[in-house]
Amino acid sequence: xxxxxxxxxxxxxxxxxxxxxxxxxxxxxxxxxxxxxxxxxxxxxxxxxxxxxxxxxxxxxxxxxxxxxxxxxxxxxxxxxxxxxxxxxxxxxxxxxxxxxxxxxxxxxxxxxxxxxxxxxxxxxxxxxxxxxxxxxxxxxxxxxxxxxxxxxxxxxxxxxxxxxxxxxxxxxxxxxxxxxxxxxxxxxxxxxxxxxxxxxxxxxxxxxxxxxxxxxxxxxxxxxxxxxxxxxxxxxxxxxxxxxxxxxxxxxxxxxxxxxxxxxxxxxxxxxxxxxxxxxxxxxxxxxxxxxxxxxxxxxxxxxxxxxxxxxxxxxxxxxxxxxxxxxxxxxxxxxxxxxxxxxxxxxxxxxxxxxxxxxxxxxxx
Amino acid sequence: xxxxxxxxxxxxxxxxxxxxxxxxxxxxxxxxxxxxxxxxxxxxxxxxxxxxxxxxxxxxxxxxxxxxxxxxxxxxxxxxxxxxxxxxxxxxxxxxxxxxxxxxxxxxxxxxxxxxxxxxxxxxxxxxxxxxxxxxxxxxxxxxxxxxxxxxxxxxxxxxxxxxxxxxxxxxxxxxxxxxxxxxxxxxxxxxxxxxxxxxxxxxxxxxxxxxxxxxxxxxxxxxxxxxxxxxxxxxxxxxxxxxxxxxxxxxxxxxxxxxxxxxxxxxxxxxxxxxxxxxxxxxxxxxxxxxxxxxxxxxxxxxxxxxxxxxxxxxxxxxxxxxxxxxxxxxxxxxxxxxxxxxxxxxxxxxxxxxxxxxxxxxxxxxxxxxxxxxxxxxxxxxxxxxxxxxxxxxxxxxxxxxxxxxxxxxxxxxxxxxxxxxxxxxxxxxxxxxxxxxxxxxxxxxxxxxxxxxxxxxxxxxxxxxxxxxxxxxxxxxxxxxxxxxxxxxxxxxxxxxxxxxxxxxxxxxxxxxxxxxxxxxxxxxxxxxxxxxxxxxxxxxxxxxxxxxxxxxxxxxxxxxxxxxxxxxxxxxxxxxxxxxxxxxxxxxxxxxxxxx
Numbered sequence: 001x002x003x004x005x006x007x008x009x010x011x012x013x014x015x016x017x018x019x020x021x022x023x024x025x026x027x028x029x030x031x032x033x034x035x036x037x038x039x040x041x042x043x044x045x046x047x048x049x050x051x052x053x054x055x056x057x058x059x060x061x062x063x064x065x066x067x068x069x070x071x072x073x074x075x076x077x078x079x080x081x082x083x084x085x086x087x088x089x090x091x092x093x094x095x096x097x098x099x100x101x102x103x104x105x106x107x108x109x110x111x112x113x114x115x116x117x118x119x120x121x122x123x124x125x126x127x128x129x130x131x132x133x134x135x136x137x138x139x140x141x142x143x144x145x146x147x148x149x150x151x152x153x154x155x156x157x158x159x160x161x162x163x164x165x166x167x168x169x170x171x172x173x174x175x176x177x178x179x180x181x182x183x184x185x186x187x188x189x190x191x192x193x194x195x196x197x198x199x200x201x202x203x204x205x206x207x208x209x210x211x212x213x214x215x216x217x218x219x220x221x222x223x224x225x226x227x228x229x230x231x232x233x234x235x236x237x238x239x240x241x242x243x244x245x246x247x248x249x250x251x252x253x254x255x256x257x258x259x260x261x262x263x264x265x266x267x268x269x270x271x272x273x274x275x276x277x278x279x280x281x282x283x284x285x286x287x288x289x290x291x292x293x294x295x296x297x298x299x300x301x302x303x304x305x306x307x308x309x310x311x312x313x314x315x316x317x318x319x320x321x322x323x324x325x326x327x328x329x330x331x332x333x334x335x336x337x338x339x340x341x342x343x344x345x346x347x348x349x350x351x352x353x354x355x356x357x358x359x360x361x362x363x364x365x366x367x
Numbered sequence: 368x369x370x371x372x373x374x375x376x377x378x379x380x381x382x383x384x385x386x387x388x389x390x391x392x393x394x395x396x397x398x399x400x401x402x403x404x405x406x407x408x409x410x411x412x413x414x415x416x417x418x419x420x421x422x423x424x425x426x427x428x429x430x431x432x433x434x435x436x437x438x439x440x441x442x443x444x445x446x447x448x449x450x451x452x453x454x455x456x457x458x459x460x461x462x463x464x465x466x467x468x469x470x471x472x473x474x475x476x477x478x479x480x481x482x483x484x485x486x487x488x489x490x491x492x493x494x495x496x497x498x499x500x501x502x503x504x505x506x507x508x509x510x511x512x513x514x515x516x517x518x519x520x521x522x523x524x525x526x527x528x529x530x531x532x533x534x535x536x537x538x539x540x541x542x543x544x545x546x547x548x549x550x551x552x553x554x555x556x557x558x559x560x561x562x563x564x565x566x567x568x569x570x571x572x573x574x575x576x577x578x579x580x581x582x583x584x585x586x587x588x589x590x591x592x593x594x595x596x597x598x599x600x601x602x603x604x605x606x607x608x609x610x611x612x613x614x615x616x617x618x619x620x621x622x623x624x625x626x627x628x629x630x631x632x633x634x635x636x637x638x639x640x641x642x643x644x645x646x647x648x649x650x651x652x653x654x655x656x657x658x659x660x661x662x663x664x665x666x667x668x669x670x671x672x673x674x675x676x677x678x679x680x681x682x683x684x685x686x687x688x689x690x691x692x693x694x695x696x697x698x699x700x701x702x703x704x705x706x707x708x709x710x711x712x713x714x715x716x717x718x719x720x721x722x723x724x725x726x727x728x729x730x731x732x733x734x735x736x737x738x739x740x741x742x743x744x745x746x747x748x749x750x751x752x753x754x755x756x757x758x759x760x761x762x763x764x765x766x767x768x769x770x771x772x773x774x775x776x777x778x779x780x781x782x783x784x785x786x787x788x789x790x791x792x793x794x795x796x797x798x799x800x801x802x803x804x805x806x807x808x809x810x811x812x813x814x815x816x817x818x819x820x821x822x823x824x825x826x827x828x829x830x831x832x833x834x835x836x837x838x839x840x841x842x843x844x845x846x847x848x849x850x851x852x853x854x855x856x857x858x859x860x861x862x863x864x865x866x867x868x869x870x871x872x873x874x875x876x877x878x879x880x881x882x883x884x885x886x887x888x889x890x891x892x893x894x895x896x897x898x899x900x901x902x903x904x905x906x907x908x909x910x911x912x913x914x915x916x917x918x919x920x921x922x923x924x925x926x927x928x929x930x931x932x933x934x935x936x937x938x939x940x941x942x943x944x945x946x947x948x949x950x951x952x953x954x955x956x957x958x959x960x961x962x963x964x965x966x967x
Contacts, residue, residue, distance in 0.1 A: 218915040254923050268923040354917035359936035
């Protein structure tokens with residue numbers, strides 16, 4: 001994977017995709033494999049890819065995010081190899097946030113010590129639910145007890161904890177949703193709430209796929225928007241809540257069109273306005289297939305940025321906003337937006353209707 | 368002239384008219400059985416498919432009777448359907464006699480009576496024929512009795528025949544010669560020839576089918592169409608054998624055709640009189656009128672891009688069906704199309720089928736409607752085609768709509784149900800009589816607008832197909848009609864407004880707003896949908912505001928996919944029509960155009 005372009009950016013985020021899992025979860029359609037024999041060659045390929053960036057000069061990282069997959073299925077020695085790839089190809093001294101994803105059952109105290117010793121600041125834990133029957137429905141391999149233990153483990157290490165929760169699980173009630181939320185509130189400084197969405201290819205698709213779950217999710221989402229701010233978690237994006245100062249900077253980079261280098265199969269980089277999507281499967285990635293390049297026109301890019309910025313509570317600056325977008329927004333009911341002289345953002349109700357609003361904006365902006 | 372007999376066959380659908388005609392041709396050797404396609408006279412593919420005759424095709428037969436003389440028998444086939452009542456009347460005017468064919472298994476039906484009366488009115492000699500006597504269920508004596516009781520004709524000496532086996536066909540030929548009078552007319556008098564049909568031929572232009580009443584028509588002669596005064600030299604005169612066969616002249620009493628390089632059917636209207644341009648007759652033959660469309664509907668191409676194709680097809684079709692009218696219109700749901708006028712429902716179906724079969728045009732037809740006449744308070748009278756043509760209720764003094772006189776023949780056990788059905792359709796009872804102890808004739812007057820919306824289907828299902836019906840237009844009558852407007856979020860949505868009787872307004876309004884509620888997707892705000900008469904709202908429902916439309920998760924890898932998802936959602940919106948701030952999907956317009964408005 002040879003990069004034949006010169007990076008203009010001096011500061012950017014780095015994402016590394018670890019495409020390995022112990023077991024595929026029922027709802028998941030992210031790319032991962034359960035056969036860990038490929039880890040060594042994956043590391044080799046990630047190294048080559050990292051070098052293809054660093055050959056033109058060292059890029060200084062602002063944030064780091066290791067996702068998957070399940071990064072915690074890697075052993076400590078594999079983790080050491082991964083860290084040395086990062087350290088030898090990128091400048092790490094300016095990193096303000098370093099996160100790894102983790103799974104409650106594979107996260108060990110040794111992992112946590114390793115992360116702390118290697119200057120990670122944050123662990124994102126796939127709790128999903130604190131109700132065992134919901135976890136079974138989702139096809140998760142952990143139970144609520146191991147999730148609780150993992151949360152305590154991270155908390156006691158002093159690292160920041162982010163927890164993922166899923167709502168609109170078949171059989172879920174508002175009461176059980178409330179319970180899951182309250183359990184993670186005690187440990188986490190950041191909570192991501194995702195509605196269960198099934199895509200063809202996910203194991204649960206056969207049983208529940210194709211149902212329109214959008215309406216089903218309303219009450220859970222509404223409840224999260226109600227309870228979390230009361231517990232000092234501000235909704236700073238459609239699916240993310242954080243206590244003050246704990247917003248995920250790495251993810252904000254995506255929504256602000258900041259530069260991101262992404263390594264690993266199916267990973268997506270965004271550099272100098274161009275998006276590069278790596279080959280999806282490990283095999284294709286290992287064989288060195290080129291990423292797919294996507295470059296939007298300046299106008300398309302502007303519309304995309306407006307839509308992405310409107311995901312967050314910071315919204316979009318009015319100064320450079322396309323007049324068509326501003327007009328589209330004025331046409332919609334005012335209770336969907338929070339409008340200040342400088343910026344426009346979505347109100348909590350606006351966040352519930354994001355897709356509708358964004359497609360409306362795209363319709364207008366098309367002219 | 369004494370050896371000419373001009374006659375037609377009148378019968379109810381399916382009583383065997385076409386088969387009998389074929390048998391006559393075969394029996395006189397006009398066409399050999401080898402050349403015989405079943406039912407040779409029904410030339411349109413559609414006619415053969417449906418087993419009904421729409422377009423008249425005349426034929427000339429040579430027959431040597433038992434008296435040893437040679438006769439020329441001209442059979443003028445007639446369409447049996449009420450939509451073509453005018454054409455039927457012109458065909459009858461070209462004849463001196465008619466065979467009244469009645470099915471021995473079914474007896475007299477609604478159209479038998481209507482057509483028989485028309486023939487009697489025009490002074491034709493009626494020759495009753497009882498057909499299908501070969502069938503085990505045939506009851507010829509009952510059929511004779513019914514002809515005498517219902518039509519009032521002596522049928523004791525009716526010919527018994529089976530067009531299928533050929534039994535009795537010779538007897539019919541003999542009776543035609545004996546009972547039907549020879550035509551009279553003066554071959555030396557100024558020319559008067561009746562156009563009883565005209566067709567368009569791509570190479571020869573219009574071909575007029577004529578019956579010469581007086582005078583003689585010759586090749587090369589300068590003729591004049593008396594309705595419009597246009598003159599043409601005759602290119603060719605001829606007779607039907609059954610193919611077009613040129614002759615030097617057609618004399619009084621004869622039936623044949625002429626061509627004269629006439630470009631459009633509009634110049635040679637059915638019922639018009641042809642005369643000699645150099646020696647014109649004093650007056651035209653009686654009975655000519657311009658036919659008027661009574662039933663209208665929109666035709667739209669299934670694919671919007673096929674609009675030019677539809678336009679060309681309609682243009683060509685009208686070359687040989689001058690009774691179709693059309694003008695461009697556009698619809699929010701269907702794009703560009705045409706509003707077309709027809710003589711009746713069957714005519715509408717025929718045209719639609721022809722467009723599909725002959726011109727390969729796939730089209731969407733909207734629900735049929737009629738023309739209303741609105742008398743305004745200031746005395747002005749306007750014609751209203753669409754609900755939007757109606758003035759404000761305060762300016763309306765009276766609304767009139769076309770009425771029909773409807774006769775239904777059916778087994779007496781269905782009387783109650785049919786009466787209910789007709790009354791639900793605003794029918795007014797006129798009379799009821801027993802044709803036989805088991806069969807009843809009901810006569811009602813009802814609005815045409817109610818008749819053209821699924822009456823036929825409902826009648827069939829209520830009577831298990833045993834009822835037959837006939838109707839005639841009896842003119843306009845005042846009705847308590849109202850325009851019901853539909854408001855979406857307070858804005859008038861013209862495409863959904865409709866005309867109906869004031870007593871049906873609530874039910875139909877309710878049906879429409881309920882349907883719209885199902886079809887208009889939830890949007891960012893609550894949308895009231897109202898039905899109103901003038902300013903008075905009669906029904907209201909709300910489309911609830913959208914509560915959630917966001918599926919989360921959008922990080923580096925999801926952005927492109929997410930954008931494509933939104934693109935799709937956006938494209939969906941683009942196809943919707945804005946009424947005020949509300950987006951209404953095409954399906955809503957479509958559903959409304961075909962909606963059974965749910966009257967009980």
